[in-house]
Amino acid sequence: MVEQVGIIGLGLIGGSLARRLNERGIDVTAWNHRPHPYAAACAEGIRCVDTLRELVAAGPQVLVLCNPLKAMPAILDELQPLLAAHPEITLTDVGSVKGMVREQVEQAGLGEWYVGAHPMAGNELSGWTAADPSLYDGALWAITVDANTAYERFLAVAELIVEDCGNRLIVLDDATHDRAAGLISHMPHVVATSLINELVGNRDRNIAAALAAGSWRDMTRVALTDPNRTRAMVEEDRVNVEHLLRSMAERLTAVADELRDGDADALGDFFTEGQPFRDYKAAKGQDGGELAIPEHGWRQALLESARRGEAIIGFIDEHTVRLRVHAM
Amino acid sequence: MVEQVGIIGLGLIGGSLARRLNERGIDVTAWNHRPHPYAAACAEGIRCVDTLRELVAAGPQVLVLCNPLKAMPAILDELQPLLAAHPEITLTDVGSVKGMVREQVEQAGLGEWYVGAHPMAGNELSGWTAADPSLYDGALWAITVDANTAYERFLAVAELIVEDCGNRLIVLDDATHDRAAGLISHMPHVVATSLINELVGNRDRNIAAALAAGSWRDMTRVALTDPNRTRAMVEEDRVNVEHLLRSMAERLTAVADELRDGDADALGDFFTEGQPFRDYKAAKGQDGGELAIPEHGWRQALLESARRGEAIIGFIDEHTVRLRVHAM
Numbered sequence: 001m002v003e004q005v006g007i008i009g010l011g012l013i014g015g016s017l018a019r020r021l022n023e024r025g026i027d028v029t030a031w032n033h034r035p036h037p038y039a040a041a042c043a044e045g046i047r048c049v050d051t052l053r054e055l056v057a058a059g060p061q062v063l064v065l066c067n068p069l070k071a072m073p074a075i076l077d078e079l080q081p082l083l084a085a086h087p088e089i090t091l092t093d094v095g096s097v098k099g100m101v102r103e104q105v106e107q108a109g110l111g112e113w114y115v116g117a118h119p120m121a122g123n124e125l126s127g128w129t130a131a132d133p134s135l136y137d138g139a140l141w142a143i144t145v146d147a148n149t150a151y152e153r154f155l156a157v158a159e160l161i162v163e164d165c166g167n168r169l170i171v172l173d174d175a176t177h178d179r180a181a182g183l184i185s186h187m188p189h190v191v192a193t194s195l196i197n198e199l200v201g202n203r204d205r206n207i208a209a210a211l212a213a214g215s216w217r218d219m220t221r222v223a224l225t226d227p228n229r230t231r232a233m234v235e236e237d238r239v240n241v242e243h244l245l246r247s248m249a250e251r252l253t254a255v256a257d258e259l260r261d262g263d264a265d266a267l268g269d270f271f272t273e274g275q276p277f278r279d280y281k282a283a284k285g286q287d288g289g290e291l292a293i294p295e296h297g298w299r300q301a302l303l304e305s306a307r308r309g310e311a312i313i314g315f316i317d318e319h320t321v322r323l324r325v326h327a328m
Numbered sequence: 329m330v331e332q333v334g335i336i337g338l339g340l341i342g343g344s345l346a347r348r349l350n351e352r353g354i355d356v357t358a359w360n361h362r363p364h365p366y367a368a369a370c371a372e373g374i375r376c377v378d379t380l381r382e383l384v385a386a387g388p389q390v391l392v393l394c395n396p397l398k399a400m401p402a403i404l405d406e407l408q409p410l411l412a413a414h415p416e417i418t419l420t421d422v423g424s425v426k427g428m429v430r431e432q433v434e435q436a437g438l439g440e441w442y443v444g445a446h447p448m449a450g451n452e453l454s455g456w457t458a459a460d461p462s463l464y465d466g467a468l469w470a471i472t473v474d475a476n477t478a479y480e481r482f483l484a485v486a487e488l489i490v491e492d493c494g495n496r497l498i499v500l501d502d503a504t505h506d507r508a509a510g511l512i513s514h515m516p517h518v519v520a521t522s523l524i525n526e527l528v529g530n531r532d533r534n535i536a537a538a539l540a541a542g543s544w545r546d547m548t549r550v551a552l553t554d555p556n557r558t559r560a561m562v563e564e565d566r567v568n569v570e571h572l573l574r575s576m577a578e579r580l581t582a583v584a585d586e587l588r589d590g591d592a593d594a595l596g597d598f599f600t601e602g603q604p605f606r607d608y609k610a611a612k613g614q615d616g617g618e619l620a621i622p623e624h625g626w627r628q629a630l631l632e633s634a635r636r637g638e639a640i641i642g643f644i645d646e647h648t649v650r651l652r653v654h655a656m
Contacts, residue, residue, distance in 0.1 A: 179530075211470060228599070248519075
């Protein structure tokens with residue numbers, strides 16, 4: 001259990017996290033670049049401070065960066081001398097692209113303090129007024145670690161997620177995280193945007209829009225959200241998104257060729273290829289037993305566990321976790 | 329107002345239509361290839377008959393083909409001699425691809441009787457047990473006509489939709505309909521299927537599936553439905569889908585190139601290109617006034633009206649309609 005947590009940034013994700021932790025009895029101190037959420041946050045029992053110095057002085061075991069990416073370099077530079085005096089504090093974040101955040105943290109000289117984290121939680125809203133502790137209900141987080149990550153720091157962030165938030169987690173390296181996030185989020189956002197561009201470029205766009213039903217609505221919903229936010233997310237993960245878009249273009253072209261050629265066998269394969277995912281969605285997660293985390297090679301052991309579809313749902317002791325498994 | 333309607337096929341779409349019309353006081357006679365829904369349908373007041381001969385003899389003004397496409401040729405062959413003796417009956421259908429149905433109808437010698445129709449209603453279920461009159465709540469239908477369509481037959485189907493069902497409609501030619509349906513439904517189904525194939529083909533598929541959140545769930549929902557049904561729909565509209573898939577592949581490849589080249593201007597254009605659709609979704613439909621349908625050139629006048637984003641919501645007289653408009 002992490003008893004004291006510091007939150008940097010009371011937007012949608014940080015505000016919701018602060019409220020969830022506070023609700024669950026954790027001592028939460030928060031800083032925001034503007035004080036407008038402070039009255040409401042204080043009324044709920046969240047302690048609000050005016051400077052990062054005061055935030056660090058409040059003695060959090062874990063400090064969570066929930067600020068916008070563009071504010072990251074300035075905040076990290078200000079934190080560096082403060083954390084240099086407090087090696088016991090672990091630094092984490094909630095960003096949706098991990099490689100880039102670690103680079104910024106290392107450039108600021110804070111690599112040793114840092115464990116990456118990414119809660120799979122959010123919606124189309126933003127800001128403190130949209131903050132809602134239930135955003136984290138049933139959420140899964142990815143933690144990212146590298147060869148320099150101390151096991152104790154991993155443990156602090158993992159306990160914050162599993163015990164303080166009551167959530168599940170998987171442990172990855174940054175590259176695996178960013179490839180997977182590119183596949184299930186960043187690339188699909190480009191696909192959704194391409195769909196609405198295809199419609200807008202059609203001379204019968206009003207007819208097509210009139211005929212649009214559930215499938216179109218669902219597949220283009222994310223293209224209706226702030227395109228600047230989507231663009232920033234895509235550019236942060238540009239290498240993976242580029243690769244995935246080329247792969248998708250090849251798949252679509254292959255189906256176009258099969259339709260032209262009347263290639264029934266290949267079309268049949270195309271429509272059955274995804275069956276493991278259909279079966280996965282139809283199944284439920286199950287008890288995955290316990291995992292003893294080895295002292296040496298713990299990162300690889302946890303990555304392999306994630307690859308098997310296992311998620312950590314609790315700690316039995318500092319080196320043994322309870323798992324839930326949901327796999328293809 | 330159409331007083332008497334015949335329904336061929338009591339599956340999800342036909343059963344829901346029969347129940348909606350019956351609820352709204354229309355005299356509905358139905359035939360199904362197997363009699364299992366008859367007891368329940370009769371109990372609601374829908375007359376059920378054992379043969380298509382009896383169905384035609386019941387004297388419907390409009391006969392609606394709601395049978396599966398694969399049963400279409402046999403049903404049309406059986407209907408031909410029956411309808412030859414009843415030129416006052418108008419034949420329509422509810423298929424999602426219009427060009428192919430008209431070809432089959434013409435091959436059966438029933439082109440003169442026929443007006444195409446496609447209600448934008450449905451869900452992932454099927455069969456009479458899933459039939460639900462509220463499926464048509466607020467639905468928009470496309471009617472498709474060609475150079476041989478008599479105005480009176482268009483009028484009969486249009487009144488069935490607007491007055492009997494209480495729905496909206498737009499009037500198109502088959503080709504325009506099938507291109508638009510390809511854009512907003514058939515092609516996106518292939519895209520969704522490609523997304524799940526991309527995931528299944530990834531060695532970190534369990535990790536990606538674990539991280540998947542709302543955007544992935546919405547964009548792949550239609551790929552979880554019966555892949556055989558999706559495949560049939562795509563193959564029926566193969567020329568349009570092929571063209572649209574190549575266009576999408578080009579769009580995705582262009583973004584991949586822009587990400588590789590760091591082409592900020594082109595990326596900016598990509599993310600703003602769809603703004604007219606975002607604005608359209610944020611707006612509501614409005615009163616579109618009246619439209620006097622010209623005696624000559626009525627098909628083109630109604631197609632142009634649809635292109636302007638207008639839908640017919642009522643008849644003032646046989647040549648004047650009330651419109652609602654929602655346009656980009």
